Amino acid sequence: MSSIGSGYDLSASQFSPDGRVFQVEYANKAVEASGTVVALRCKDGVAFAIEKIITSRLYESGSNKRIHNVDKHIGMAIVGLLADARQLLTTARDEAKQYKHDYGVSIPVKYLADRLAMYMHAYTLYGFVRPFGCFILLAAYEGDGPQLYGVEPSGVTYNYFGIAVGKAQQTAKTEIEKLKLSELKLEDAVKEAAKIIYQVHDEVKDRMFELELSWVGKLNDGKHERVPKHIFDDAEKYAKASLEEASDDDDEM
């Protein structure tokens, strides 16, 4: 599927003859090479589950987290180049801070997504910079209910019910489509997201991985945070158990 840019892919300020900006497409490839993120917007909240691939046993667990808080109520999940995303995180935090300073209330996630998208888009217009190689997911629980936004490297935003991005995005997407998200409660959504991550994780290519789970919803008053330890343990147990079930079924066949 990848066509060679052959001269039209040297900078983001060039179009190819068939109207593609190759640099932005290459940025998407960087996103697809990263560990999977599954985000589910359910009835009363949003859950993030991240497959954080660990390349060495020598790394301290919990380093290089991929879920962050922008403001107390907005969570950001990162797929792609972590260093690029950190700059976007700083930008998002500044936007939220400025909005709060000007208007006295926390920034609605819709506006933050728009502003972040405009910022990322600006980097796709010039030849002396490169686009951001990361896909940003923003989650919040606001007055109108749970919100989940995704911003692509090209600067396009979408509002999602459920999304998977990264290595196993196709497989994870099929799994998400099996769920009835509008009826799911947040505690269950967290477990389902963890289960999908365990299912799509490639044991052969990436041996070790760390699961990161976070949630925001009615039950924690719209404050985005990592799930408490007991919920995390339950979700992991559920995920591992369903993996074993699936492999038992395979054995029987």
Place this chain on the structure above:
Amino acid sequence: MLGGFNPYQPCWDTINDKDDFNINSSAKTHIINPLETEAERSIRTRTVTPVVTGSSVAAFTFKDGVILAADILGSYGSLAKYRNHPRIHQVNDKTVLAVSGDLSDADYIKEAIDTKVDEDLVQEDGGEMTPLALYSWCTRLMYHRRTKFNPLLTSIIVAGMENKEPFLGRINDKGSAYKEFLIMTGIGNHLAQGWIRTILENSNKLNKDQAEQLMDRIIKQLFYRDCRAFARYRVCIVTNDGVEFKAKEVQPDWSLAPLLRNTE
């Protein structure tokens, strides 16, 4: 190259336009405008007298913590204009801030601190603003403004538990700061500090209830003698268990008045 210097635009608003320590945006670099020095400006545009003011704040440490009290009045000169404006502000669960003097400057300081606390919170590394850190930061801020001849006309009291020990400190509008077991700002400094200090020489023996009773006495005395005092006040107690606020009202006994020789 000169970072935004425009010779066709008047420069006399440079002080009031700029914010200190990049409180509003961390991404912007600090630009110094060439005509910023005092010698090159001849028009003063800043306020030199406070407009809406808060009266005294009383605070002292006791055996297990710190207690503060301040009434909830914002005076517009001698008019008791804003009668529900609490002046003790909780920063986090081990630090509180009380203000007296100009209340709009106090709001500026409170907002800057709240922004700082939010910034620290999202880092998720357990780093928290301690009373000593806040005290140092406020000192730097007040002194910086004093140096620019544009002071924040408030007195700030920082109180809380530092390393599980009671902490109490005050910074005034000149950036002069000190830590003590008893601090009073405003006119309370003259009216009440003397006789309380005598009682409090043994303050580490007071428990929480005794401290509260003493504080009620202090506020009552201030209400009798301070012309800008108000009967409704808030008491704040900080201990290792957290921060507690209480709303109280002075029950004055004016029957004393005819007995005092100077009153008619």
